Structure formats: structure tokens, C-alpha cells
Amino acid sequence: MTLLDSVFIRSQFPAFKEPSLKGWAFFENAGGSYTCRQVIDLLNTYYTRTKVQPYYNYPASRQAGAAMDNAYTRLAAWLNVDESEVQFGPSTTQNLYVLAHAFREMWDKGDEIIVSAQDHESNAGFWRRLENTGITVREWGVDPETGMLDPADLDDLLSPRTRLLAFPHCSNVVGHVNPVSDIVKKAKAVTDVCVVVDGVAYAPHGLPDIGSLGADIYLFSLYKTWGPHLGLMTIKKPIMDALPNQGHFFNAFLDRKKMMPAGPDHAQIAAVAGVAEYLDDVYDHHFSEPADPAEKGRQLKQLFQNHETALLKILMDWLKQRTDIRIIGPDDPALRAPTVSIVPKNRSIDAVFAVLTDKKLMTGQGHFYGVRPLLGMNIPIETGALRLSFLHYTTSDEIRQLIDGLAAALG
Numbered sequence: 566m567t568l569l570d571s572v573f574i575r576s577q578f579p580a581f582k583e584p585s586l587k588g589w590a591f592f593e594n595a596g597g598s599y600t601c602r603q604v605i606d607l608l609n610t611y612y613t614r615t616k617v618q619p620y621y622n623y624p625a626s627r628q629a630g631a632a633m634d635n636a637y638t639r640l641a642a643w644l645n646v647d648e649s650e651v652q653f654g655p656s657t658t659q660n661l662y663v664l665a666h667a668f669r670e671m672w673d674k675g676d677e678i679i680v681s682a683q684d685h686e687s688n689a690g691f692w693r694r695l696e697n698t699g700i701t702v703r704e705w706g707v708d709p710e711t712g713m714l715d716p717a718d719l720d721d722l723l724s725p726r727t728r729l730l731a732f733p734h735c736s737n738v739v740g741h742v743n744p745v746s747d748i749v750k751k752a753k754a755v756t757d758v759c760v761v762v763d764g765v766a767y768a769p770h771g772l773p774d775i776g777s778l779g780a781d782i783y784l785f786s787l788y789k790t791w792g793p794h795l796g797l798m799t800i801k802k803p804i805m806d807a808l809p810n811q812g813h814f815f816n817a818f819l820d821r822k823k824m825m826p827a828g829p830d831h832a833q834i835a836a837v838a839g840v841a842e843y844l845d846d847v848y849d850h851h852f853s854e855p856a857d858p859a860e861k862g863r864q865l866k867q868l869f870q871n872h873e874t875a876l877l878k879i880l881m882d883w884l885k886q887r888t889d890i891r892i893i894g895p896d897d898p899a900l901r902a903p904t905v906s907i908v909p910k911n912r913s914i915d916a917v918f919a920v921l922t923d924k925k926l927m928t929g930q931g932h933f934y935g936v937r938p939l940l941g942m943n944i945p946i947e948t949g950a951l952r953l954s955f956l957h958y959t960t961s962d963e964i965r966q967l968i969d970g971l972a973a974a975l976g
């Protein structure tokens with residue numbers, strides 16, 4: 566089995582060489598990851614050499630447009646979708662806001678949608694708000710103990726009038742990885758429903774093979790997936806064709822503009838190609854067989870997840886033997902992403918967080934906009950949870966630093 570070369574991986578992230586961050590272990594990756602050097606280099610190149618209006622016929626402008634086109638092409642290949650299905654928007658929240666408005670124009674009063682109670686508000690609020698306009702909103706609730714979604718519950722929620730089903734690939738507070746393909750199959754067996762999957766908390770652990778998952782719309786945020794501050798969404802072509810234009814009227818026929826009333830930053834789009842370059846570099850460092858990007862993606866996901874799961878096991882084994890904390894989500898590392906939320910029973914989260922910060926641990930506290938899943942588990946959102954999230958660039962030394970910090974903070 567090929568093991569991840571952490572020294573190589575960390576050499577690709579300038580943050581690990583940054584003197585002001587020395588000694589600090591980063592455990593709030595679910596909020597936003599460090600950025601790989603390939604992305605930073607492309608951003609720098611774009612802003613330095615081609616910061617002109619793209620797609621005119623002079624050299625700097627041609628290069629700017631080509632750099633943007635390259636990002637669509639490269640990411641589509643890694644995600645195993647057609648290039649025409651890739652959309653770059655300012656953020657996942659913005660992308661979902663636009664989608665909700667577009668879909669509403671296609672539906673009739675009394676049409677139904679199913680939204681999960683496990684979602685970040687981004688894939689929840691805009692859909693739920695459609696209730697005010699006559700759409701029937703059905704909630705797919707979470708287990709109050711584990712925070713998990715049970716696909717069997719969909720049996721009572723799906724109907725011939727269900728137009729859309731929205732749920733997360735992985736919740737940013739619960740951490741459980743939902744079986745997307747199975748859920749898609751189950752829903753589509755009942756009716757011709759559009760399945761919208763929020764992959765924001767999943768994609769940073771290895772780019773998803775969206776083509777094989779079967780979701781009609783899949784979204785994730787590149788600033789959490791080692792890249793620039795953009796939201797990527799894929800929309801299957803027939804759905805894209807059916808959706809009403811949300812941009813300027815004269816751009817209605819342009820797939821890249823139809824769902825993007827707020828045009829995203831050109832330089833950042835160009836820089837997204839750096840995510841693909843990073844993955845290529847990681848692949849070439851670890852494997853010698855040539856492969857297409859989708860196959861490389863599957864191998865790298867396995868490589869990243871083997872590393873992350875081994876570290877997660879160390880953390881979970883330690884957390885599980887503590888009786889003074891509540892672990893949110895499954896405690897089996899095989900079932901979850903390394904985004905672990907805990908609620909201390911005897912100490913305030915503020916106090917624990919302060920000790921962790923003293924120990925140079927960058928963690929997260931609060932509700933993380935995962936308000937509905939927390940409420941579904943009867944966890945007060947005023948205090949929320951402490952979130953410990955890491956990625957493939959995290960090392961066992963950092964996990965040790967975290968465990969030592971938690972031991973000191975919890976007493």
C-alpha cells in the first residue's frame with residue numbers, strides 16, 4: 566500500500582513554512598483550508614501578467630481567457646463531469662441562493678421538496694423559504710442522538726410530486742459520510758426528482774467522482790479544498806438547459822453566465838487550475854502508472870483517506886475513553902470525515918477553547934451555520950460545539966499536540 570509522504574505534501578503548502586504560523590497546529594480546516602502553492606502561483610501570475618478584461622484578441626487578454634478556460638477543463642476532468650457542467654460562483658451559499666430562485670420559477674404551488682435537517686444553512690434556508698411561495702417543504706430529520714440521516718426515512722417523504730431532494734454528502738458538524746449514490750437511486754426510483762448534494766465538507770478529503778455519484782447538482786467550496794475563495798457547482802446538462810436564466814437577458818444562452826448574476830473573480834477562476842496541478846504533482850510523486858484524472862482522483866482519495874483515517878483513529882480512540890465529552894456523529898473513523906465536533910460536559914467551550922489556543926491549537930467553536938443539525942440533537946446553538954477538523958496534510962505530531970491540549974483543557 567502506498568503511504569502518503571507528508572513531508573512532500575507539506576512542502577506544497579507555503580503556510581507550513583510561514584514563520585508566524587510556526588508551532589501552531591491547524592484544526593479548523595472545515596472552516597477553510599490552507600492554500601497550495603500551485604494556486605497561489607497562478608493567482609500571482611494572473612494578477613501580475615494578465616489582469617485585463619479576458620477574451621479580447623490581444624496577448625494578455627487571450628492568455629487571461631485561456632487561463633480561465635483551463636480551470637474549467639481541468640476541474641471537469643478531475644470531477645468526472647462534462648466541462649459544460651462546471652460552474653464557478655462566488656461561494657456555495659451564493660450558488661444555492663441563485664439555484665433556489667431559478668427552480669422556483671419552474672415549479673407549481675403544491676409541488677414538494679425534501680430538505681435535510683443535517684445541512685449547513687447554505688443548502689437549507691433558501692429551499693425552506695420557498696414554503697412562503699406555496700411549495701410544500703418536507704424535512705428529513707436527524708437522529709437526535711447521533712445526528713445521522715436514515716435513508717429509510719425517505720420512504721415516507723418521497724412522493725410523485727417531489728421535485729427536489731437536498732442533503733449533504735457530509736455535514737460540517739456531524740461528520741458522517743452519507744451514501745450519496747444509494748440515496749440518489751432510492752429517490753429516483755420514486756419520481757423524477759432533482760438531487761442537490763452539498764459536498765463542501767466532503768470534497769477537501771479527496772475530490773469526489775461526481776460523474777459516478779449520480780447527483781444532479783453537486784456543490785463544494787474551493788477555499789476549503791486547498792484553493793481560492795470560490796464555490797464550484799456542477800449541474801447536469803438537461804437541468805441546466807431547463808433552468809430559467811438568472812443572469813442578464815443577453816447572456817441567457819451562455820452556460821457559464823446563466824446561473825451567475827454575480828460574476829466571480831476571473832483571477833480566482835484561473836487559479837483553480839492550481840488545485841488540479843497540485844493533485845497532478847501529488848499523483849506523480851506517489852504513483853508511476855499513467856492514468857486519466859478521474860482514475861488519479863480515485864487513487865488520491867484513497868491515499869488521503871487512508872492517512873486521515875489512521876490519524877482520526879488515534880483521536881477518536883482518545884476521545885471515546887473520555888466520559889466528560891459528547892462526541893457528535895458516529896465514533897467509528899471508517900464512517901466519517903475527520904471533522905469532529907464535541908461538547909464538553911463539565912467545562913465551558915469558551916474555557917476549553919482558550920486553553921487550546923494557549924497551546925497553539927487553532928480550532929473552531931460555535932454553531933458553524935449548522936444550526937439545524939445542532940438543534941436536531943438538542944445542542945444549544947448559543948454555545949454550540951468545539952470543532953476539530955483536519956486534512957491529509959495534518960501529521961501525527963499535530964494529532965499528539967491536539968490530544969495533549971485537550972487533556973490539559975478538559976482536566
Ligand SMILES: Cc1ncc(COP(=O)(O)O)c(C=O)c1O
Pocket residue numbers: 595596655656657658659685687688733735736737763764765766785786795796
Ligand atoms: C457543509 C457546508 N456547506 C456549505 C457551506 C457554505 O459555503 P460557502 O462559504 O462557500 O458559502 C459551508 C461553509 O462553511 C459548509 O461547511
